[in-house]
Amino acid sequence: MASITDYVKEGLKYPFNDIKKILSLGVLFTIINFLALAILEKNINIVRIFSSANGNTLALKSSQIPPIDVCTVAGLAIISFIILLIINGYQYSVIKYAVDKKTDLPEFSDILNLLLNGLKYFLVSLIYNIIPIIVLIAGFELQSIQNGDYIISVISILLFIICNFLLIMALANMVDSNKFKKAFDLKEIIGKISDLGWMKYIGILLFTFIIYSIIMLALGIVLMPFTAFIAIATNQAVMLIAILSIIEGLFINSYISIFFNRVFGSVYTEAVK
Amino acid sequence: MITTGDTMILDIYKDSLEYAAKDWKSLIKLGAFFLFSFLIIPAFLAVGYNYRVINIAVNGVLNGKDPLPEFDDFIGMFIDGVKVVLVQIAYLIVPVIIFLIFVAISIYANSVLSAAIILIGCLISIIIGIIAFLMEQIGICHMIYNGGSLSKAFAISEIKEAIEEIGWFNCIITYVGLIIITAVIASVTSMIIGLIFTAFGVSGFLLGVNTAGIFILGFMINSLVTLFIIGPYLSIFNFRSSGLLYSMQI
Known part of the structure; x- marks a missing residue:
């Protein structure tokens, strides 16, 4: 291809090859959004009971929370985690298809395989993000001791950016070789980025991010009057959030996640070419 | 005596003026993008359409036989528009x-x-x-000529070479001329429409009719014509001239 941005173009077009698959993934995203809403609602309930409970020790206060609420939250969290794994597994297959240069979208048929791949995808993302998260938390802790010291927060943001830059290549590297270990072979990953060229790599990710921001901004402007209409029509915050999360999950989240992973896979293909 | 440079610039203007008037349907479609540009994505689509105009111009010849670009592949158009806007922002x-x-x-x-x-x-x-501004215009053309590679838009030395081959003076004169032509066409058309409706309004007033409606109608027609015909026409004209200027290098 003449230009590296053509991969972004291709990635934007790619989800339209099979609208049904986007919607199937969208259903999963919608369920996750609803579960998150339910967990939030239960959590508010728990916090309310917790704060109004008698007693001054933590154990005494927690003992007054109705166990059924805690069980519901835990159950919902587990279900949404499993669905998240399926989504991650699907993203794994999207990268796989991009690396194999297939133009159709992956199937949903093999749920067990999706779960397994999803676990790999999730673990790699988690491990790459764990260092910045620790630094961030440490920064918050330090700030509470001596205020006004924001340097650690800035460092953690930088770490987030660097780690996620590497993570994109690491995921594709793992998917291509189908070995979990390959995701942490930093030497190979950095070598592949160097093959592509750091400027090119950063440029294409930045470009993808700019395109994403523009799309999100435009969607926000389109959805604004719509949101206002629902708000006036239903007059209920929960209803509003529910309708918006259906729209968001069904069309936007699924499309964007397929788009991103397709581009990530394509970048890898360009690097190893 | 007319030098070659002058005729070259005049030829560019003549070709572009004819080219932009080739198909009124394209003008209306581009005008629709302008109308909905507050939704952001159509604004980028309009720029993407101009990307294609330049693409045809830099690969075409000065004969007025090039076709206007098609309105298809909107995602590609969007990405191209974003690229052009990025280059513009980066230079300006x-x-x-x-x-x-x-x-x-x-x-x-x-x-x-x-x-x-x-x-x-x-x-x-x-x-x-x-x-x-000059580097940006020629840089955009250079990028499009090289298949849309963003790094080519910032290849300063290559762009400088291209401008030197066309001639700095020719470039500046061309763009000054473009600005003048654009301003003249825009103001003259709106003035003509305004005059026509003023004449209607005044004659209606002399006949003793309430003429406020005619002025409002005149204003609306004026904005519609500007939005759907003159605006797209001038934008195609400008970008075509830019592309032809780039293709003038030896």
Whole structure:
């Protein structure tokens, strides 16, 4: 291809090859959004009971929370985690298809395989993000001791950016070789980025991010009057959030996640070419 | 005596004026993008359409037989539009930053000195702005000519070479001419429509009719014509001229 941005173009077009698959993934995203809403609602309930409970020790206060609420939250969290794994597994297959240069979208048929791949995808993302998260938390802790010291927060943001830059290549590297270990072979990953060229790599990710921001901004402007209409029509915050999360999950989240992973896979293909 | 450079520029204008008037349907479609540009994505689509106009111009010849680009593959059009806008922002930010640096320096100087510094800063940033504008226009053409590779838009030495081959003076003259032609066409058309409706309104007033409606109608028709016909026409004209100017290098 003449230009590296053509991969972004291709990635934007790619989800339209099979609208049904986007919607199937969208259903999963919608369920996750609803579960998150339910967990939030239960959590508010728990916090309310917790704060109004008698007693001054933590154990005494927690003992007054109705166990059924805690069980519901835990159950919902587990279900949404499993669905998240399926989504991650699907993203794994999207990268796989991009690396194999297939133009159709992956199937949903093999749920067990999706779960397994999803676990790999999730673990790699988690491990790459764990260092910045620790630094961030440490920064918050330090700030509470001596205020006004924001340097650690800035460092953690930088770490987030660097780690996620590497993570994109690491995921594709793992998917291509189908070995979990390959995701942490930093030497190979950095070598592949160097093959592509750091400027090119950063440029294409930045470009993808700019395109994403523009799309999100435009969607926000389109959805604004719509949101206002629902708000006036239903007059209920929960209803509003529910309708918006259906729209968001069904069309936007699924499309964007397929788009991103397709581009990530394509970048890898360009690097190893 | 007319030099070759002058005829070249006139030929560019003539070709572009004819080219932009080739298909009124395309003008209306481009006008629809302009109308909905507050939704952001259509604005980028309009720029993407102009990307294609340049693409045809830089690969075409000065004969007026090139077709207008198609309205298809909207995602590609969108991406191309974003690329052009990015290049424009990147180039035009340079004079702004230079001007801001001068402003920042002048804050620390006393009043007379700071006025002088601001004045010098204005002059320098205007000169740099003109250079950046030229580099940006030719850079966009250079990028499109090389298959849309963003790095080519910032290949300063190649762009400088291209401008030198066309001639700095020719480039500046062409763009000055473009600005004048654009302003003249825009103001003359709106003036003609305004005059027609004023004539209607005045004659209606002399006949003793309430003429407020005619003025409002005139205003609306004026904006519609500007939005759907003159605006798209001028934008295609400008970008076509830019592309042809790029293809003038030997």
